[in-house]
Amino acid sequence: MATLASLANVTRRFGDVTALYDVSLDIRSGQIVGLLGPNGAGKSTLLSLVQGLRRPTTGTVELFGGSPQNARNRTRLGSTPQATALPETLRVGEVLEFVGAHFENPVPVGAMLDEFGLGELARKQTGALSGGQKRRLSVALAFVGRPELVLLDEPTTGLDVDARRVLWEAIRAQQHAGATIVITSHYLEEIEALAERVVVIDGGRVLEDDSLGAVLARVNLRQVTLRSPQIGRVAQLPGVVRHSTDASGATTFYAQDSDALIVALVRSGVPFENLAVRGATLEEAFLTLTDDRMERA
Amino acid sequence: MSVARLTLLHTKYSLLETLRVPIAVIGTIVFPALALLFFVVPQQSVAGDEEFATQAVASMAVFSVMVGSLFSFGLGIAENREKPWDPYLRTLPAPGIARVLAHVLSTGLMAVVALVPLVVIGALLTAARATPLELLTGLFAIVVAGLPFMLLGICIGYAFSTKAAIAVIQILFFTLAFAGGLFLPPLLFPDWLNAISQFLPSRQARDFVIWAVQGGELEPLTWLGLVGWIALLLAGALLLFRRDEGRRFR
Numbered sequence: 001m002a003t004l005a006s007l008a009n010v011t012r013r014f015g016d017v018t019a020l021y022d023v024s025l026d027i028r029s030g031q032i033v034g035l036l037g038p039n040g041a042g043k044s045t046l047l048s049l050v051q052g053l054r055r056p057t058t059g060t061v062e063l064f065g066g067s068p069q070n071a072r073n074r075t076r077l078g079s080t081p082q083a084t085a086l087p088e089t090l091r092v093g094e095v096l097e098f099v100g101a102h103f104e105n106p107v108p109v110g111a112m113l114d115e116f117g118l119g120e121l122a123r124k125q126t127g128a129l130s131g132g133q134k135r136r137l138s139v140a141l142a143f144v145g146r147p148e149l150v151l152l153d154e155p156t157t158g159l160d161v162d163a164r165r166v167l168w169e170a171i172r173a174q175q176h177a178g179a180t181i182v183i184t185s186h187y188l189e190e191i192e193a194l195a196e197r198v199v200v201i202d203g204g205r206v207l208e209d210d211s212l213g214a215v216l217a218r219v220n221l222r223q224v225t226l227r228s229p230q231i232g233r234v235a236q237l238p239g240v241v242r243h244s245t246d247a248s249g250a251t252t253f254y255a256q257d258s259d260a261l262i263v264a265l266v267r268s269g270v271p272f273e274n275l276a277v278r279g280a281t282l283e284e285a286f287l288t289l290t291d292d293r294m295e296r297a
Numbered sequence: 298m299s300v301a302r303l304t305l306l307h308t309k310y311s312l313l314e315t316l317r318v319p320i321a322v323i324g325t326i327v328f329p330a331l332a333l334l335f336f337v338v339p340q341q342s343v344a345g346d347e348e349f350a351t352q353a354v355a356s357m358a359v360f361s362v363m364v365g366s367l368f369s370f371g372l373g374i375a376e377n378r379e380k381p382w383d384p385y386l387r388t389l390p391a392p393g394i395a396r397v398l399a400h401v402l403s404t405g406l407m408a409v410v411a412l413v414p415l416v417v418i419g420a421l422l423t424a425a426r427a428t429p430l431e432l433l434t435g436l437f438a439i440v441v442a443g444l445p446f447m448l449l450g451i452c453i454g455y456a457f458s459t460k461a462a463i464a465v466i467q468i469l470f471f472t473l474a475f476a477g478g479l480f481l482p483p484l485l486f487p488d489w490l491n492a493i494s495q496f497l498p499s500r501q502a503r504d505f506v507i508w509a510v511q512g513g514e515l516e517p518l519t520w521l522g523l524v525g526w527i528a529l530l531l532a533g534a535l536l537l538f539r540r541d542e543g544r545r546f547r
Contacts, residue, residue, distance in 0.1 A: 051388040074390040081385035089317035090310065098310045102303065102389045125317070 002029045004076075004149040004180055005050050005068075010059035012045055012204075019045040021204040022059070027149065027182060032175050034195025034212070035184040036219075042204040043184040047151050050182075051079055063149075075103060078147030078179075080138045080155060088127030092118055092137055095126060096144055103145030116140040116170055132163040139167060143174055150174070152183040156190060168193050192216065222258035222279055224265075225250050228272040237264045250274065300398075303391045307399030312406065325368075325407055329361035330414040336480055337423065343482075344423040348511070351427060352482065354419035355435065355506045360479040361411045362439055363499060366446035367453070367466045369404040374454025375462040401447065408443065409436070431510045438509030442502035445523065448530035449498075455537035473499040495519075498526040 005027040012020040020042045027033060027050075035043050048054050049061045052068030066073040086095060093109050100106030113119045116136045121129065126137065135155065142150050152171070156164040171194060175181055185191050191198055191212070198215040200208035208215050221241065228234055231251050235243050239255040246252070255261045258277050265272065316322060337353040338344050344353075377383040386396065416432070419425040427435065449469070453462050474480055476490065477499025483491055494500045501522040508515045 048384075053384055053387055071390045071392040074388065077388070077390070079385070079388045082381045085381035085385055087314055087382055089314050094310070094313065098306070099389065101306050102391055 003027070004029055004064060006062050007046070007049065007056075008060050008062075010049065010056045010061060012049065012054065013057045019204050020049075020056075023201075023204070023206055025199065025206065025209070027180065029148065029180045030178075031197050032171075032181045032183065032195050034191035034198045035182060035201060036186070036188065036191045036198055036215075037184075037201040038186055041186075041202045043201055044153055045204075046201070047079070047153055047182070047184065050151060051077070075145075076148040078142040078145055078150040080142045080152050082138070082153075084134070086126040086129075086134060086137065089125055091123050091125055092129070093122040095137065096140065099141050100144040103147075105146055106144050107146060109144075112140050112144055115173070117166065132159055135159055135163070136167060136170075139170065143179070148178075148180060150179050150181045152181060154184055154186070156185075156187075164190070188216075188219065217256065221254045221256060222277060223252050223254050224258050224261055225252045225274070225276045225278075226265075226272045227251070227274045228270055230270050233268065233270050234265060234272070237261060237268065239264070300392060300395050303395040304398045304402065307391070307396055308402045308406075311399055311403040315403065315407065322407070325365055326411045326414060328364065329357050329411055330418055332360065332480070333357045333415055333418050334422075338418070347424045347426055349482065350419065350423040350425035351511060352507050354415060354423065354425045355510055356479045356482075356503050357415050357419075358412055358435070358439055359442060359477075359499065359502045359506055360474050361415060362408045362443040363446045363473065363479075363502070364470050365408045365411060366404060366443055367450045367470050369407070370400070370447055370450025371453035371457075371462050371466045372459065373400070373404075374451060375457055375459045378454070379459060404447070405440070405443075408439075412436070412439070427510055435506055435510040438506045439502075442505050442523065445498040445502070445526040445530055448527065448534050451534040452530060452537055455534070455540070473497060476500070478503055496522060498523065501526070 003026050007023050007025045010020055010023045011018065023042075023046065025046075035046065037043050045054070049056055050063060050068055052063070052070075052074060055061075055069070061068060063073045064076055068074060068077075090098070093113070096109045096112050100109065100112075109122070113122055116139065118133065118136060118140065121133060126134065129137065135158075139152060139155050142152060155171070156167050159167065168190070171181065171183070181194075183190070183194055195212055198208065198210060198212050199206055200215060200219065208218065226234070227250055231243070231245065234240070234251070234253060239257055239261045240253050241255060243251055243253040253261065262275070262277070333354065337350070337357070343349045387393070450466075453465055453469075457465055476494050477497045478486065478494055479499055483494055483500065486494060495516075495518055501519045504516065504519045505523060508519070
């Protein structure tokens with residue numbers, strides 16, 4: 001597998017803010033890599049370095065073996081504009097034509113329109129498109145130049161479930177056709193549906209870089225909330241990865257298997273009340289990952 | 298993909314975007330023509346005299362290029378910096394120079410189009426006269442004399458937000474036009490205003506274009522001043538361009 005893009009010990013600061021800290025990452029051909037992290041984690045900064053929009057403060061970024069700042073190294077790269085970025089007065093077909101004309105062998109506009117379900121909209125100005133249509137056009141722009149490496153920054157944010165699935169299908173079809181895809185998202189569901197390799201990033205650091213299954217096992221947590229006079233004993237039960245007590249005195253325990261935890265809790269005979277179980281959000285799962293790193297360090 | 302082809306590609310779509318808002322185009326073209334109609338044509342003492350009328354048309358041509366450059370570069374860059382489409386274009390395999398050249402070309406083309414009604418009104422309604430050769434040298438002089446205003450526009454575009462840029466451009470173009478003798482000939486200026494005027498790029502651009510069309514003496518201050526302004530504003534534009542990197546993330 002060829003390395004299409006790589007970051008080596010990359011740190012990027014904006015004034016006092018460190019957006020990325022000592023990140024090393026290789027993107028190899030044929031994969032769909034999911035870049036997962038909450039808002040402000042550093043995902044977009046990472047992509048902008050690979051796109052050549054910014055330079056790293058320290059460390060090196062390579063794209064197809066050279067500097068991404070050199071336009072020639074970007075001929076096999078495709079990326080998406082934000083959906084709100086499309087030039088309002090240009091027509092859908094014109095935007096595809098314009099972007100495609102930057103590449104050696106672009107996909108004909110007609111084929112692109114069909115593939116992304118934009119057929120009837122070719123002569124509409126982009127300002128007249130719905131949110132979902134704009135998203136589809138933005139994603140189509142990433143593929144029009146037959147790129148080897150495609151960077152998709154939150155391609156489905158703000159879409160309803162159906163529109164999201166349509167777009168996922170189109171992205172999968174592109175991967176089967178041979179494109180390597182890096183996709184950022186703060187939806188675990190999206191990463192689950194598309195990615196094979198997952199890089200979890202938060203606070204500008206890479207927390208995990210593993211197969212989808214391995215990462216899911218670590219971030220897919222359930223939370224069990226209860227009140228008990230013996231918090232310490234509950235925390236010792238098997239499967240508890242973290243716990244915290246809020247101001248009202250209720251304690252939340254995080255575990256991968258909440259059913260097993262509750263069985264163990266009942267068997268232990270520890271008194272408790274007000275039991276509630278729900279899925280943990282991604283942010284909560286990230287906190288657990290960050291804590292793990294701190295302990296290991 | 299060659300830089301020339303990419304430059305033409307970006308010029309084409311930049312013009313297409315502009316033409317989709319026809320009223321903006323008409324504004325650029327009509328404004329200088331109206332100024333000529335209102336300020337020059339009714340004044341027989343100017344419009345009826347070949348020398349003065351030709352100078353007045355040349356002044357309006359400079360005014361037209363100045364306003365076009367300030368708005369297109371100043372406002373255009375300030376707007377683009379606030380829109381995420383511009384950073385997207387920077388991820389495409391086109392070197393930055395192609396996009397800059399395309400901006401200059403599309404602005405230049407619009408500026409030349411705006412000169413057409415000026416020349417027509419000047420020829421039909423005033424005593425202004427110029428041979429085809431004089432028109433050509435005049436056009437060439439305007440391209441050179443337009444440089445400080447393009448660079449000034451770039452400085453404004455990188456230094457201010459869209460709303461601030463509009464205000465700055467309006468104050469600047471009015472002051473520069475009036476004090477530079479583009480509305481009223483410097484002949485009517487009091488001495489103190491004339492002294493200040495000679496150091497302004499608008500006055501220097503006016504005198505330079507009139508010299509190219511009518512011949513006569515070119516004051517050293519005129520061309521030295523133009524060169525000075527171009528050097529100063531180029532340095533400013535480069536400085537502000539570099540400073541802009543990553544600015545919206547602070």
